[in-house]
Amino acid sequence: MTLFQKYILPYFKQYKGLMTASIFLGTLTFLASSALTFTAGYLITRSSEMPYNILMVYVPIVLVRAFGIARPVSHYFERLTSHNTVLTVLGTMRVKLYDALETQALFVRSRFQAGDILGTLADDIEHLLDAYVRTIFPVVIALFLFLFSVVVLAVFDWLFALWIALCLVFIIFVYPYLSLYLLKKRRVQVKEKKGSMYRMLTDTVFGITDWIISGKKERFQKEFTQVRDHSLQIEKKMTDWTYSRFFQLQMLTGLILIFVGIWAGLQAQEGNILPTYIASFTLVTLPLLEGLLPTSEAIDHVPKYQESLQRIDQIQKFVPEEKNPQTKFSIPRNPDIQLTNVTFRYEGSEKPALENFSLDIPFGQKIAVLGKSGAGKSTFLQLIYGALSPERGSIKIGGYDPREYGEQIHEVLGILNQKPYLFATTVKNNLLLGNPDATEEELDQVISAVKLKDYIYSLPFGLETQMEETGQRFSGGERQRIALARILLKNTPIVILDEPTIGLDPITERDLLATVFSVLKDKTVIIITHHLIGLEKVDKIIFLDEGKISMQGQHHELLEKNNRYRQLYRLDSGEQAL
């Protein structure tokens, strides 16, 4: 199991101390309860022999109390230690996963389409904590108890020890692996069914209006119930096995107890042990086996971890090789952007996403880029910030290829995307991400530039307001303004806005654009957009179509000369019916 070696074992090495402590305390817990039973059995038998002096049982009396306290105490510390261990591991794993994702942040969405992959990965790591607490620790503890019991028995009678070892092997090896094998197929089936139930229900919840309008909800209910019932049937078979396994293991426990009892009786008969110990040996079987019985259940969880590990492993596969550390750049203050004959093609597609594309953006110009989805807008952006490399042609920002800047590219380009992420912390902390050293005055300046100052200061906590406090959520337009303020604080010479107004109503849209152009008047602005209103003053409007420029020019010029543009503009402004 290479996944195990790759993602679990290293932490055992890294946190040797914590791991050992958790396992030691866990083993101690079972040993203490076994010792309690053993001494209690001895105490009672010995006492029944009515020794003339109470001092004869003084030691067992003390021990019984000591073990009685030792068990709960060591159990308590075992739980704390093991949780502390896994939480420490969690921290390290999180950083590791973060590193892996950080290097490919811009491509995660396109590489892993499945829903909320990031949320799933975060959950995966937390599930892996169970791997330690619910599987690895109990199994290792069981192994120790197994070894302990067999070795101690072997001191008295190695042949019998061998026989008991064989019986115990059933409990800690045969049953767990048999279960894994037996349930394997069913587990896959249940997962499939669950997946399709999930898909069906999602389709229904999100497509509920279509189901209602189509008048076919019975069809859905029938199909869903069918899948559900099938899944339940398989689940039932699985639980049947777990119940039956429990029964079998309990019966096996009973048998082992009888074996040990009879053995102890025989040993006493032969004079190898005192008869006083018969009760002790017989009864100690139960608390010891209590430490071995959970193995099957612990192993049952393994497939779940495998699934999580596979997902994490998949992410690691795409981690690009570390680039050489870049030399520090002196960031150009007034960079021009030049794209010359740029062609780019995505892997596996014949048609280029951008073809022979040339564009000069002198410093300070405002450019708007429009186009249908798939026309090449995102490709154009990703080429500019160096996330993609052109197949042919050259891209220069301030004289350098964007990729030469490395991470420093973000000191040249500020990007405001369609749904800028605002973190679940205060407004102030969100702003400070733009520039951690910003002063109070600078913060005030930017929020007043984006016209939020009055609003934010009218809130009870001002800049310390949490982004997502109940009842005070910021609207779409306000969120964009906060993100814009953050970009302003970053103060890069070039700002790229990627569809910043989608989902806003026309008035909010217009206001936001007006703010954008007024606060960014000294910078180069490239705005990707879907509407024409609000762009009357930009230096150039470009329409992309199938990777090429299909229309370009200044608003008034296009309005005058270009029929199609006129039509679109009048439609957008509501002046024309079509």
Added chain:
Amino acid sequence: MDKNLLRYKGSKKVMAIITMLVLVQAIAILFQSVYLAKAIVAMYKGEQWKNIFFLFTVFFLALAVRQGIQWFKSKVAYRFAEQTSSYYQDLLLEKMFALGPRVVRKEGSGNMITLCLEGVPQFRTYLELFVPRIISFFIIPFVIFIYTLQLDKLSALILVIVLPILMLFFVLLGWAAEREKNRKMASYKILANHFVDSLRGLVTLKFLGRSKQHRESIASVSEKYRKATIRTLRIAFLSTFSLDFFSTLSVAVISVFLGLRLIEGEMSLLPALTVLILAPEYFNPVKDLSNDYHATMDGLHAGKMIHRFLEEETAADDTDEQAFGHWDENSVLSLQGIEKHSAEEKRNLLSGIDLTITGFKKIGVIGLSGAGKSTLINILAGFDQPTKGKIIVNGVELSHLTYRNWQRLINYIPQHPYIFSGTVLDNIRFYTPDATEEEVKEAVRLAGLDPVVAEFSEGLQEKIGQGGRMISGGEEQRIALARALLDPRPILILDEPTAHLDIETEHDIKSRMLPFFKNKLVILATHRLHWMRNMDEIIVLDQGKIVERGTHEELLQKRGKYWQLVKAHQGGEKVDTVSKVYTSVF
């Protein structure tokens, strides 16, 4: 205790059966323990092996009965839990359809799915575990206590005193831990969510050039989280500790007292050993109950959520039919004093709506976000019911429109038509699974989908939706249009169909939709003004009320709300002033 537990179908019967089984089980436990003690004593005294084997056999049989009953009991509980939870899952689905899109959106689509697919199994686990556990908790310790009383009064006394003390500590400490957790909930939640928040915001961090530095904050927050969690756990684990401590210690104390009296000759070995074996069994049901505490609590909570959702008000059953006939050019629909109150937002989403719509008119509904456009559309499309007022269709007076034969008259195109997971063909034929290939091809052509389909390697068989190929907003609209083209109905309702599209796509899709408007009643809600020029009548909504009605020209002349809206939109320099007026009004 959960009062609902007695309400479930067959629950009383199941409880009765389980109670009987647990009683038998308790007796089996007594036999098992007594015969084990007897066997040990027999060996100790060096009795005949034949006798010892017999005693062990009885022990083993008693064990088999006990565990056999356990098995059977689990099966009974499982079947009950499975039937009950499936029944409630069906009710949930039924309810979801009855409540319609508005409630589903309010509850959160994700929450609905989680409740149905994860809440229901949790609820099942709760039923499966809790019922047998709680019955064992009441019966088994009691039976053991009674039996111990016969053997040794002092031990029985210890058992009976310890149990309430143990429960008291368990509950008190559990309560203290809960309080501690709640006290720190807010900061705890931030710490716990920090990681996922960071991952979701990774692209933004990258764009801000802060992604490398943020690594440190992941490490430090994880460390803080660890410390905070351990601090809470120290208290939380105390409650299990108390349970462990009292039960283990009382076994130890009992054995010491037994020993002392054995020395004095006040007791004999057999009863003493029996008591020693029985003592741990006395505490087992409590331990089982506490072990499953979390699973039980989750399930109980899920159960409450399910009941709460099912109690949500649905007006009438939407399966009824009403005899208002068909919709043609002479049909009349009028709304009188329609009001929609939202209990959550504590305000009227719509109020005093009086409106008459006739024949095949084209009606535009305009207003800013929150003006009540979607609420009105939902009522007209029969997805939701008004809280007040009446609706008259062709002379038939009704209180709402959520009737099947009304919905059957409607084609509905929302802003984001849902794409089902399946092929393009399945999606287009969603309403008309029997449409022929020619019909589909024609719809594809009219909706402007043919260049899109031509690019798919599988053509119409290409998988889209969840798990399939991603398609753009414009393509979604085209599919919705194709669906409607295959199944044309006399009323077409559109809710903001083009606002999110790029202007070229919007232009193209509009030109394809307009011909489809012919000979239909069209109701179109949007804030895109250009649509209004294609409408016969415009309804301007503001704060849930109709503030203006008329044609585009009439409303412009009036220089009222509509005019303001148009000016604000085209505004240029005057934008700020007009929009201020506008936003202050809304």
